[in-house]
Amino acid sequence: MARQLDPLVRGQQIGDLQILDHLLAFNEQAEVIGSRIQAVRRIGKEVVFELERADHPEDDWLLAVHLRMTGRLIHESGRLAEGRGERHLRAVLELKRGRVLFYDMRRFGTFRLYRTLADALPAGQEPLDRSFTATRLNSLIKGSNTAVKVWLLRQDRICGIGNIYASEILHDCGIDPFRPAVSLNEPELNSLVSSTKKILRKAIRHCGTTFSDFQNANGEVGGYQRFLRVYQHAGEGCHSCGTEILRAVQAQRSTFWCPACQR
């Protein structure tokens, strides 16, 4: 989403920011209006608009949008999209040319203004950085007995892995989601790192996963769902071995796995 928004809004001045949903609890519109969007990028799980303010060019403030479950940012130039209506429209970012609309059915999404880049950076390791290695993963796990699937969702350790990809990553590297994180040996840590990078890169390449209402910046659906091997495939045969895919609940989230492939 950040990748698609960037060329559409880069360099444009923010004319207005309308917060339509009080649950967003964002009241720093005055700080944002009038600044220029230098770039849009992803930091952790947030879509971040890097801002440049004419009166304080040395500051690099950042408007960060966390989409949570159902949030989406849709760019529109010219007339309003037909059919979409105002139903779940929560905020509008008015630009010189066009606007960015924030829709969020479940209203879990957040807007935040960071005053420094350091404030915007999450505590967890960025999994697509070169610095994410088996050695680094081992030191992050640091003896944790937490089930590896649950551990992968800890944003203060690794940032950016969500519930779909946690299951997909573990299936890809053949690791049982219930294994304590600390129990992984060196070859397993290595393959977990490479599967994490492989699955996340592929998902980004295909613009994410659509199974209900996810859309990208152009209001189009993602394309990764056809690559899902276990997520929401309970009861079907494993793509690799034919064994029935199982579903269980770990930490109030669904886990999907193949009991034969994943040890």
Add this chain to the structure above:
DNA sequence: CTTTCAGCCTGGGCGC
């Protein structure tokens, strides 16, 4: 420190 749980919201889908 850990794990579990309710809660935040809205809606789709299912069985009765």
Add this chain to the structure above:
DNA sequence: TGCGCCCAGGCTGAAA
């Protein structure tokens, strides 16, 4: 048609 339940790319705070 309605009702109750389960489920949903996330995360927080309280309790155990």
